Amino acid sequence: MEKSNFKHILPIxxxxxxxxxxxxxNNSVYFSFYDxxxxxxxxxxxxxVDWNKDAIMVVHLEIDFIEQIYSTNRxxxxxxxxxxxxxxxxxxxxxIDQNTQQVKCSCKSVMVTYDLENHCSKPLSEDWKEAICDxxxxxxxxx
Amino acid sequence: MEKSNFKHILPIxxxxxxxxxxxxxNNSVYFSFYDxxxxxxxxxxxxxVDWNKDAIMVVHLEIDFIEQIYSTNRxxxxxxxxxxxxxxxxxxxxxIDQNTQQVKCSCKSVMVTYDLENHCSKPLSEDWKEAICDxxxxxxxxx
Amino acid sequence: MEKSNFKHILPIxxxxxxxxxxxxxNNSVYFSFYDxxxxxxxxxxxxxVDWNKDAIMVVHLEIDFIEQIYSTNRxxxxxxxxxxxxxxxxxxxxxIDQNTQQVKCSCKSVMVTYDLENHCSKPLSEDWKEAICDxxxxxxxxx
Amino acid sequence: MEKSNFKHILPIxxxxxxxxxxxxxNNSVYFSFYDxxxxxxxxxxxxxVDWNKDAIMVVHLEIDFIEQIYSTNRxxxxxxxxxxxxxxxxxxxxxIDQNTQQVKCSCKSVMVTYDLENHCSKPLSEDWKEAICDxxxxxxxxx
Numbered sequence: 001m002e003k004s005n006f007k008h009i010l011p012i013x014x015x016x017x018x019x020x021x022x023x024x025x026n027n028s029v030y031f032s033f034y035d036x037x038x039x040x041x042x043x044x045x046x047x048x049v050d051w052n053k054d055a056i057m058v059v060h061l062e063i064d065f066i067e068q069i070y071s072t073n074r075x076x077x078x079x080x081x082x083x084x085x086x087x088x089x090x091x092x093x094x095x096i097d098q099n100t101q102q103v104k105c106s107c108k109s110v111m112v113t114y115d116l117e118n119h120c121s122k123p124l125s126e127d128w129k130e131a132i133c134d135x136x137x138x139x140x141x142x143x
Numbered sequence: 144m145e146k147s148n149f150k151h152i153l154p155i156x157x158x159x160x161x162x163x164x165x166x167x168x169n170n171s172v173y174f175s176f177y178d179x180x181x182x183x184x185x186x187x188x189x190x191x192v193d194w195n196k197d198a199i200m201v202v203h204l205e206i207d208f209i210e211q212i213y214s215t216n217r218x219x220x221x222x223x224x225x226x227x228x229x230x231x232x233x234x235x236x237x238x239i240d241q242n243t244q245q246v247k248c249s250c251k252s253v254m255v256t257y258d259l260e261n262h263c264s265k266p267l268s269e270d271w272k273e274a275i276c277d278x279x280x281x282x283x284x285x286x
Numbered sequence: 287m288e289k290s291n292f293k294h295i296l297p298i299x300x301x302x303x304x305x306x307x308x309x310x311x312n313n314s315v316y317f318s319f320y321d322x323x324x325x326x327x328x329x330x331x332x333x334x335v336d337w338n339k340d341a342i343m344v345v346h347l348e349i350d351f352i353e354q355i356y357s358t359n360r361x362x363x364x365x366x367x368x369x370x371x372x373x374x375x376x377x378x379x380x381x382i383d384q385n386t387q388q389v390k391c392s393c394k395s396v397m398v399t400y401d402l403e404n405h406c407s408k409p410l411s412e413d414w415k416e417a418i419c420d421x422x423x424x425x426x427x428x429x
Numbered sequence: 430m431e432k433s434n435f436k437h438i439l440p441i442x443x444x445x446x447x448x449x450x451x452x453x454x455n456n457s458v459y460f461s462f463y464d465x466x467x468x469x470x471x472x473x474x475x476x477x478v479d480w481n482k483d484a485i486m487v488v489h490l491e492i493d494f495i496e497q498i499y500s501t502n503r504x505x506x507x508x509x510x511x512x513x514x515x516x517x518x519x520x521x522x523x524x525i526d527q528n529t530q531q532v533k534c535s536c537k538s539v540m541v542t543y544d545l546e547n548h549c550s551k552p553l554s555e556d557w558k559e560a561i562c563d564x565x566x567x568x569x570x571x572x
Contacts, residue, residue, distance in 0.1 A: 012442070013442035015465055016306070020302070021194065021307065021357075022194075022200075026302075027201050028171060035169075035444065035445040035446065036442070036444055036445060055165045057211075060206065061205070062203075062205050063206075071307075155299070156298070156299035158321065159321040159449070160321065160455040163448060169446040171446055172446070175302070178302040179299070182302050214450075308480075308486075312464075314464060321457060343451075345493070346493055348489075349491075
């Protein structure tokens with residue numbers, strides 16, 4: 001995926017205890033960044049998001065840690081929906097250095113929409129699918 | 144990999160704020176469990192581990208989230224080194240329910256040993272390689 | 287309060303990223319320890335605890351950080367209810383080194399019981415009050 | 430302390446997993462906000478801050494939790510140094526709702542400056558004292 005394809009970018013505010021004893025951002029903290037990116041993506045792109053009724057759950061992740069992140073870096077997370085299936089969809093995300101545009105970490109994930117009231121996965125609504133395709137500027141529905 | 148192959152298992156103490164607003168353990172917390180598993184593995188299997196000089200860094204992760212973890216679950220993390228290369232090595236880890244043995248989440252990772260003083264990756268020492276093969280009960284060095 | 291008065295003690299499992307760049311357990315992590323202590327206290331001492339209906343909320347905290355905690359320390363959190371009022375009650379807690387019995391940190395807190403369904407504070411039930419006094423071995427109700 | 434006295438305010442970016450199963454920001458997360466506020470304060474007010482040599486450690490905290498924080502709140506942390514002693518100094522901080530100016534939580538803390546190389550507390554430098562008094566617009570040194 002070309003970096004220029006990202007339509008959604010969110011600057012991240014690092015916290016003091018994101019940094020571990022090795023002096024860099026701890027691996028486990030990256031997932032907070034990806035979480036923040038996707039929560040913000042769906043909240044701003046999709047209509048009627050209500051995290052009390054609907055949840056989005058990760059079922060599979062593949063992550064490449066490319067460069068370490070230090071406390072002085074100004075970072076951001078970029079998020080794109082790359083494919084929408086029936087019950088699942090795929091995200092591609094990058095954590096980048098905002099000054100240098102260097103990619104610090106990339107993440108492909110497979111997500112499912114989950115019905116919190118009935119405790120089962122459910123299809124992505126047509127409203128959401130359309131809003132996502134509109135936002136991404138292309139039809140990302142799996143044929 | 145067969146579950147019975149794991150030689151290293153560590154019970155995990157869940158914390159109150161591991162649980163998020165969806166009522167299950169938040170995804171980002173799983174990585175603390177994997178971190179705990181591998182830190183404990185190397186500390187108990189390998190000789191002369193000093194995290195002030197040496198670091199182990201993740202370069203690639205693949206994770207399958209299979210079942211949700213709830214606050215009442217008694218969980219543990221299982222860790223095995225599955226392959227040792229020159230500068231990198233591979234781990235396979237599972238988070239399981241200790242009562243049911245159900246696998247909640249599995250994780251394959253590629254790690255490198257890192258020299259914190261000289262800021263570069265470095266080969267795994269022969270001592271560590273031998274200790275790991277001894278512990279795993281087989282030669283996991285890449286041929 | 288005399289240390290020997292504690293009837294409830296819970297060993298704590300430290301996590302790798304509890305340690306910050308200063309090489310000690312980060313201050314913000316201590317509150318997870320106190321949370322863990324009190325959740326465990328109420329779960330084991332009081333009847334019919336259901337965190338989906340009832341919450342216990344902190345309204346005031348006073349903490350003394352006495353000694354730093356390092357990754358090699360074996361620590362535990364000690365918890366006692368020291369006074370029960372009408373809607374509020376007081377806890378006294380200590381994080382200690384299990385080997386040396388040294389007190390690392392102490393915490394006085396004022397808590398209220400909260401009704402999650404009706405979004406208001408509510409009195410501690412008589413059942414809970416009795417169970418707590420029984421457990422502590424003395425009447426801690428405010429006269 | 431009057432709210433209008435704060436010269437330092439830092440907006441906080443909430444993270445998805447700051448919210449716990451009670452649907453509000455977990456208590457233990459507030460300390461990350463206070464940490465962020467004070468790290469930013471010293472980094473921007475004091476000359477030559479180097480967290481690899483100097484640390485600022487909390488020795489005492491008093492916190493009032495006034496209102497719950499929800500995921501939709503836009504919050505900020507306000508920080509002031511209220512008194513400088515020889516080796517210790519006092520901070521007063523508030524977490525506020527940026528829209529309503531409502532105070533969510535307030536925190537008084539006593540801090541010491543710590544020499545990470547020699548592992549002992551040390552006096553606040555004259556440079557820092559002057560910079561802080563200049564910033565606060567009054568002499569906060571203890572007479």
